[in-house]
Amino acid sequence: MLLSKEQLEALRGQLVVSAQAYPGEPMRHPQTMAQMAASAVIGGAAAIRVQGLADIQFTRSAVEVPVIGLFKDGHEGVFITPTVHHALAVAQSGAHIVALDGTRRERPDGKSLAQTIKAVHELSGALVMADCGSLDDALAAAEAGADLVGTTLAGYTGERPKTDGPDLELLEQIAAAGLECPLVAEGRIHTPAQARLALEAGAFAVVVGTAITHPATITSWFSDALGGGS
Numbered sequence: 763m764l765l766s767k768e769q770l771e772a773l774r775g776q777l778v779v780s781a782q783a784y785p786g787e788p789m790r791h792p793q794t795m796a797q798m799a800a801s802a803v804i805g806g807a808a809a810i811r812v813q814g815l816a817d818i819q820f821t822r823s824a825v826e827v828p829v830i831g832l833f834k835d836g837h838e839g840v841f842i843t844p845t846v847h848h849a850l851a852v853a854q855s856g857a858h859i860v861a862l863d864g865t866r867r868e869r870p871d872g873k874s875l876a877q878t879i880k881a882v883h884e885l886s887g888a889l890v891m892a893d894c895g896s897l898d899d900a901l902a903a904a905e906a907g908a909d910l911v912g913t914t915l916a917g918y919t920g921e922r923p924k925t926d927g928p929d930l931e932l933l934e935q936i937a938a939a940g941l942e943c944p945l946v947a948e949g950r951i952h953t954p955a956q957a958r959l960a961l962e963a964g965a966f967a968v969v970v971g972t973a974i975t976h977p978a979t980i981t982s983w984f985s986d987a988l989g990g991g992s
């Protein structure tokens with residue numbers, strides 16, 4: 763699926779909503795995630811990020827906005843769209859943008875990030891969002907040809923502390939590097955004020971997941987505030 767430069771540019775300053783349910787959870791169903799995505803669009807989401815091939819297909823049918831797709835395989839090491847095979851499957855499922863691990867770690871198929879991005883570009887025409895965990899990741903991913911870099915993995919790879927909210931310091935660092943490609947803030951953005959701060963730190967667009975689309979976690983925030991019900 764092709765996304766024009768104008769369509770990508772239209773995401774500047776906008777909210778992207780990530781709709782994901784995790785293995786074993788009651789809401790883990792492609793139609794449920796597509797309905798969640800459509801609801802987010804009504805609220806102002808300019809794009810949707812969604813996990814899993816069926817979820818990508820259902821979400822494409824449910825919304826008009828660009829879809830960022832990913833394919834999680836496992837939950838340790840390189841697990842976000844880890845190989846060329848996964849990346850092409852995401853593109854074939856209809857994602858306009860393929861989100862994939864954009865770290866400097868070795869990939870399970872032995873391909874470099876640059877080779878992976880090239881394969882997506884040449885074989886599908888989709889754009890690539892590199893999910894990074896540090897400034898060095900972002901610099902390398904931009905060099906490798908990523909169309910967007912995200913801070914998705916900051917706090918999850920050992921290179922950055924897991925901040926309570928968004929890693930604003932990292933956003934500022936990457937923004938100061940003046941990359942050619944857009945910088946997407948993602949990870950632990952839990953309030954509208956934090957989303958605003960992420961933009962002010964230099965993000966091109968802001969992805970919010972849990973705080974909008976994961977009721978179990980949102981409920982626990984309230985429940986914990988009341989003493990956990992115990």
Ligand SMILES: CC(=O)N[C@H](C=O)[C@@H](O)[C@H](O)[C@H](O)COP(=O)(O)O
Pocket residue numbers: 780782832914915918948949950951969970971972973
């Ligand atoms: C680290 C990892 O696996 N992140 C995943 C990437 O797609 C999702 O589990 C997150 O929900 C997403 O990045 C949005 O972040 P948050 O839910 O914190 O707003």
